[in-house]
Amino acid sequence: MKEIGLYLHIPFCIQKCKYCDFVSDRQKNETIDSYVEALRKEMNIYSDRLSSHRVETIFIGGGTPSILDIKKIDEIVKELFKNFNISKSVEFTIESNPGTLTNDKLKKYNDIGINRLSMGLQSFNNDILRVIGRIHTKEDFINNYNAAREAGFKNINVDLIYGLPGQSLKDWEYTLHEVIRLNPEHISAYSLKIEEGTAFKRLLDENKLNLPSEEDDRKMYDLAIKLLEHHGIIQYEISNFSKLEYECKHNLIYWNNKEYLGLGVSAHSYINRCRYANTSDINEYISLMNEGRDAVISEEYKDKRDEIVETIFLGLRLNKGLNLELFENRFSTSIYDLYGEKIKRLVDLGLLYEEGNYIRLTRYGMDVSNQAFIEFL
Ligand SMILES: C[S@@+](CC[C@H](N)C(=O)[O-])C[C@H]1O[C@@H](n2cnc3c(N)ncnc32)[C@H](O)[C@@H]1O
Ligand code: SF4
Structure with a gap:
């Protein structure tokens, strides 16, 4: 059987962070219900097409999947298992925001087979968290992190961003030390990217964003590589670090240019040498699913040479x-x-x-x- 990764996008957040251009926003409950129903329909569409594939990784990303109530996540997971051949050793990740997790949710995630938790922390400095528009404090993060361990999660990722407004090298060092103390298996550390259409882009254009210099940004990157390695969390990709054997298998599918199916609004797929993109408009996505059509708005076939070049590009991102x-x-x-x-x-x-x-x-x-x-x- 061919192996494949599966990505499922949940485009809802409690509030929009000022740097973020991912497809996600606040939504009414009715939209959330229709969206989950639409996801179910999309899974039905791909069920036959993937009958000769075995799903090795599942990644429920967002947005903030952890704002869905547990019944909805349970429905989604049941539908996934009904429609696809899922490997017994599947790596199954859900993305979450501190402040949206409860002990009950975490236990239920674990019970239904989700075995990897990704938590967006970004910074250990509460002032910075407020400035960048996060909904949580560092205390919320610590509480949720400890609850996840109690619920049985043995594979936790923490997302961090450096080069944030008002951030000093010392402040970044403090964030790294505090996260290392908690001993997660995996850390993603991204340099802040100012994206078009975000609140930060507008502030930058008005000269109102106090960003660290390019030189400090590089120093922060170097510090992360050194400090994390010193504590056994080794860089394996430009922005990703893990303990031995805890590299994210799902992301390795992307970097090894292997096949994946993306479900949901704005999701991308790569199957049989063809890259597909779903619509980024949530209402259009729901309508298309209600009409029994797929949500693909663009497809690009790759010939063998494209595949070779992309395999080289992606493979060279890996430290190995x-x-x-x-x-x-x-x-x-x-x-x-x-x-x-x-x-x-x-x-x-x-x-x-x-x-x-x-x-x-x-x-x-x-x-x-x-x-x-x-x-x-
Ligand atoms: C799209 S979010 C989804 C997960 C979750 N909602 C959260 O906020 O953690 C995934 C991660 O992408 C990173 N990210 C998003 N926008 C970014 C940007 N403009 N620059 C750098 N990192 C970014 C953040 O670290 C974030 O945790
Ligand atoms: S960073 Fe995460 S929580 Fe913030 S807006 Fe983007 S997806 Fe939502």
């Missing part, structure tokens, strides 16, 4: 690099036959290096990775 043996098995040709000259040039320039079965970006290569990637185009 691109696995040459897997590459050769997948494409029945050695990467050196295709790009030998280019690889040699990038090695000479100090952007790439070869080690055993892998080619990797050097630290310099990571900083200027676009240049290395362009060579393959």
